[in-house]
Amino acid sequence: MFAVVVALVVFGAMAFVGSTPPAADYTQGHQPGQPVNVTLQTVGSIGYGVHPDWVSYLAEAPGGQWVHTTLLKLPAHSKINVTILQYDSGSPLRNAFFGQVQGTSGGDEFINGKPTRLVNSNAGNGVAHTFSVPALDINVPLLGVDPSASNFCSTPAPCGSAEHYTVQFSFVTPGPGDYRFQCFIPCGLGYLYGNGGPMSTIGYMGGFLEVTA
Amino acid sequence: MTALPETPGAAPDTSPAAAADRSDSGHGRRIFAIWLVVAVVIDVLFVFLAGPHLPPGAMTQNARSQQIDFTVITATALPVILFVWVYFAYALIVWRHPKGEPLTDGPPLRGHFRIQASWIAVTTVIVMAMFVYGTVELIGPAGAGGGEGPAPIWTPASSNVLVIQVIGQQWRWTYRYPSFGGFETDQLVIPNDTAIAFHVTSLDVIHSFWAYQLGVKSDANPGSDNVAFTTTGSATGTFIVRCAELCGIWHADMTTSGVVLSKSAFERWATLTEVKQAAATALLPKFAWSYTPDANGADGGYYPDSKDPYSSVQTYGS
Numbered sequence: 449m450f451a452v453v454v455a456l457v458v459f460g461a462m463a464f465v466g467s468t469p470p471a472a473d474y475t476q477g478h479q480p481g482q483p484v485n486v487t488l489q490t491v492g493s494i495g496y497g498v499h500p501d502w503v504s505y506l507a508e509a510p511g512g513q514w515v516h517t518t519l520l521k522l523p524a525h526s527k528i529n530v531t532i533l534q535y536d537s538g539s540p541l542r543n544a545f546f547g548q549v550q551g552t553s554g555g556d557e558f559i560n561g562k563p564t565r566l567v568n569s570n571a572g573n574g575v576a577h578t579f580s581v582p583a584l585d586i587n588v589p590l591l592g593v594d595p596s597a598s599n600f601c602s603t604p605a606p607c608g609s610a611e612h613y614t615v616q617f618s619f620v621t622p623g624p625g626d627y628r629f630q631c632f633i634p635c636g637l638g639y640l641y642g643n644g645g646p647m648s649t650i651g652y653m654g655g656f657l658e659v660t661a
Numbered sequence: 662m663t664a665l666p667e668t669p670g671a672a673p674d675t676s677p678a679a680a681a682d683r684s685d686s687g688h689g690r691r692i693f694a695i696w697l698v699v700a701v702v703i704d705v706l707f708v709f710l711a712g713p714h715l716p717p718g719a720m721t722q723n724a725r726s727q728q729i730d731f732t733v734i735t736a737t738a739l740p741v742i743l744f745v746w747v748y749f750a751y752a753l754i755v756w757r758h759p760k761g762e763p764l765t766d767g768p769p770l771r772g773h774f775r776i777q778a779s780w781i782a783v784t785t786v787i788v789m790a791m792f793v794y795g796t797v798e799l800i801g802p803a804g805a806g807g808g809e810g811p812a813p814i815w816t817p818a819s820s821n822v823l824v825i826q827v828i829g830q831q832w833r834w835t836y837r838y839p840s841f842g843g844f845e846t847d848q849l850v851i852p853n854d855t856a857i858a859f860h861v862t863s864l865d866v867i868h869s870f871w872a873y874q875l876g877v878k879s880d881a882n883p884g885s886d887n888v889a890f891t892t893t894g895s896a897t898g899t900f901i902v903r904c905a906e907l908c909g910i911w912h913a914d915m916t917t918s919g920v921v922l923s924k925s926a927f928e929r930w931a932t933l934t935e936v937k938q939a940a941a942t943a944l945l946p947k948f949a950w951s952y953t954p955d956a957n958g959a960d961g962g963y964y965p966d967s968k969d970p971y972s973s974v975q976t977y978g979s
Contacts, residue, residue: 453892454811498709540829542864542865543828543830543835543845544941544944544945544946545835545846545847545941545945547941547944548941566940566941566944568944569944570944580772580833582832582833582917585847628909628911628914630832632830632833634831634865640865640866641831641865641866641883643831643865643866643909644864644909647831647911648909648911654910654911
């Protein structure tokens with residue numbers, strides 16, 4: 449009996465530790481040479497689950513439904529057109545270096561259609577997040593929205609038509625591998641230097657581009 | 662001597678020949694001779710064949726010095742372990758129990774003052790020599806590539822030192838070049854044949870800047886300027902930069918590469934990058950030796966500290 453209980457506890461612990469959110473799979477049905485369109489949301493609080501007040505990404509799966517995940521399965525050597533709907537408020541960057549756009553096709557991001565290469569996070573509403581893939585030298589700052597806006601997103605994600613910026617950029621995936629992405633705004637409020645909690649958790653602000661052949 | 666239980670009834674070998682064999686001091690001389698030959702041959706092979714390939718290589722003076730240290734210390738330790746192995750092998754071969762003969766106990770061990778005194782004296786000399794050598798090498802050249810804090814004692818002989826600020830933050834390294842307008846980049850590019858001062862700091866938790874092939878390792882503490890020196894050799898090429906302090910969940914991912922260029926290529930790169938980064942540099946805080954991040958997170962800026970430079974060592978290009 450004791451052995452069964454121990455086995456169940458170990459099994460449960462391993463299942464908990466090893467659990468990951470579902471991946472948004474953009475490789476299914478992908479034809480070589482065709483670009484892949486990826487749409488994400490960044491929300492100030494996910495509004496449900498274990499950590500309803502944590503800042504988070506959501507991904508729009510190829511089927512059109514919003515999935516709470518930061519695991520994006522992408523085809524290798526393909527152009528990825530990314531659209532990020534940014535609903536969160538901003539602040540100054542801890543390191544203004546990350547206000548630069550890096551690693552995108554053409555070197556730009558398009559904020560509500562306007563090409564941008566550098567963001568001053570000390571102006572306006574600051575920067576809410578950065579979409580940064582260190583191994584690929586990709587860094588895209590995401591402008592913060594006005595938190596006092598009448599339609600600031602206060603509902604559980606997805607945020608729909610609430611106040612947001614539409615940020616678009618493209619990049620080309622390298623060969624197969626897992627490429628980590630993170631945010632360089634320390635947006636884990638309440639955690640040491642803002643880098644714990646959602647910043648360190650896959651499914652919220654930390655994630656992987658799972659590039660497959 | 663008593664017969665062992667495995668051979669009940671066997672008579673102990675008390676013959677004069679066996680007694681003479683056991684007391685044959687020729688064993689000691691033979692073991693010493695074998696050890697001496699083996700130790701000299703292997704030490705020489707190690708020093709000249711393996712030594713030049715030991716980590717961390719010879720990309721900088723620090724790295725070369727560390728490589729020599731590893732060679733010296735290993736060459737000192739090798740004879741000791743070889744002595745143990747030679748003795749072990751000799752015992753296995755020469756004193757192997759012949760098949761079919763009864764097992765007998767050996768003569769009782771009695772102290773041997775000369776051997777014991779020699780062993781203590783020799784090992785003490787070896788350990789103390791390595792202690793003194795290692796301690797001296799810890800400070801040379803120019804601090805041996807270790808972080809010396811904000812006021813380094815051991816500085817390069819050259820007064821023409823290139824200052825590079827290394828900034829750690831979870832989970833990436835960036836670098837500022839104060840001699841070129843203070844631009845910041847995520848590429849660590851350095852010139853060859855140049856003394857370099859790495860001013861290492863952090864914007865959040867403790868990291869450790871470890872440029873292994875440069876022979877440099879310096880903790881990156883928030884609000885602190887930790888200076889480490891190195892002097893590059895004539896070689897150019899790439900090197901790895903790692904974080905050597907567990908700094909959070911993606912610590913293992915805080916790895917990047919740097920490159921050593923020729924002086925002229927470095928000047929071109931730095932000058933071009935200064936121009937290209939001008940707009941971004943204008944948004945950076947004024948260059949300072951350390952910065953005080955806000956521990957509360959998202960409202961944290963990149964606030965300059967008001968500390969003074971560490972010393973009167975001139976900066977690159979002055």
